[in-house]
Amino acid sequence: MHKFHQVSFPNDPVNYLCPNWDDMNHLAFAVSQQIKKQKTKFDRIVTLAKGGWPMTRSLVDFLEVPTVASIGVKFYSGLNQRLERPQIYQDIPISVQGEAVLLFDDVADTGESLVFTQDYLKTRGVKEIKTATLFYKPHSKLKPDFYGAETATWIVFPFEQFEMMELLNKKWSKNGVESQKIKQRFEEMKFSQDFIEACHAY
Numbered sequence: 202m203h204k205f206h207q208v209s210f211p212n213d214p215v216n217y218l219c220p221n222w223d224d225m226n227h228l229a230f231a232v233s234q235q236i237k238k239q240k241t242k243f244d245r246i247v248t249l250a251k252g253g254w255p256m257t258r259s260l261v262d263f264l265e266v267p268t269v270a271s272i273g274v275k276f277y278s279g280l281n282q283r284l285e286r287p288q289i290y291q292d293i294p295i296s297v298q299g300e301a302v303l304l305f306d307d308v309a310d311t312g313e314s315l316v317f318t319q320d321y322l323k324t325r326g327v328k329e330i331k332t333a334t335l336f337y338k339p340h341s342k343l344k345p346d347f348y349g350a351e352t353a354t355w356i357v358f359p360f361e362q363f364e365m366m367e368l369l370n371k372k373w374s375k376n377g378v379e380s381q382k383i384k385q386r387f388e389e390m391k392f393s394q395d396f397i398e399a400c401h402a403y
Contacts, residue, residue: 203227207354208389212376218354219390225359228335228349229256233263235347236303241331244300247272247322249314250291252307255360256335260305270295272321274314287317298326308356309334309348312341319343362392366400 206219220228236243243266248257250273257269273291276284302322309315315332322330336356337348357365366387373383387397 203231203350205350205352206391208386210386210389213373216354217357217390218352219357220359221391222359225256225335226259229259230263231349232333232335232347233260236264236331236333242301243303243331244268245270245297246303246305247293247297247318249274249304249306249318252358253305256307257305260303260333264303266303270297272318274318276313287313289321293325296325297322299328301329302327302331304330304332306332306334307358308336308338309341309343309345310338312343315341315343315345357390362396363400366392366397 203224205224206221207216208219209216243264245268246257246260246264246266247270248254250271254271260266261269270293271291272289272293274287275290276287304315304319304322306315309332315334319330319332331347332343332345333347334345335349337345337351338353339351340353369386370383373386374380378386384397388394
């Protein structure tokens, strides 16, 4: 079982799982091996923006699937302002009629994006569709056909360190954590020291 860096902090009920880029590549490879074991062939990988973007390139390499498309779906118009119906803000610019498609995202959390996009792609005429994620959370509405690891932990991806530093800085500051302690926590999460200094989040 692949081990990921996890941290927890005093007076914070959340555990944080902090995969690095090597971990992410390992998970993408694990997903590709599951797919190859089933001898499943795809015409195209459709990746969900933006979480699926980074590791789609690795999947292309591991699976030798040359064609990729991206689709963006949103459920919120603002902070905690949920839309009545999900909206596609970036549609697929090409035809997927008659194709076998692998729908990929970084994590199946609520699973709503995957469920919505899977149904939408069927209306676009895909012949076959399978889902894949790096991480799968057991409360997700959809269990991917292929996934790298299962966790219920809050995942902090390596491509969102600035965003997470700002979010966690606000959270911890509100709870009375001193600036220097916040910086130490970021270091414990193995955030890049250069990023910590540049972000000025603390």
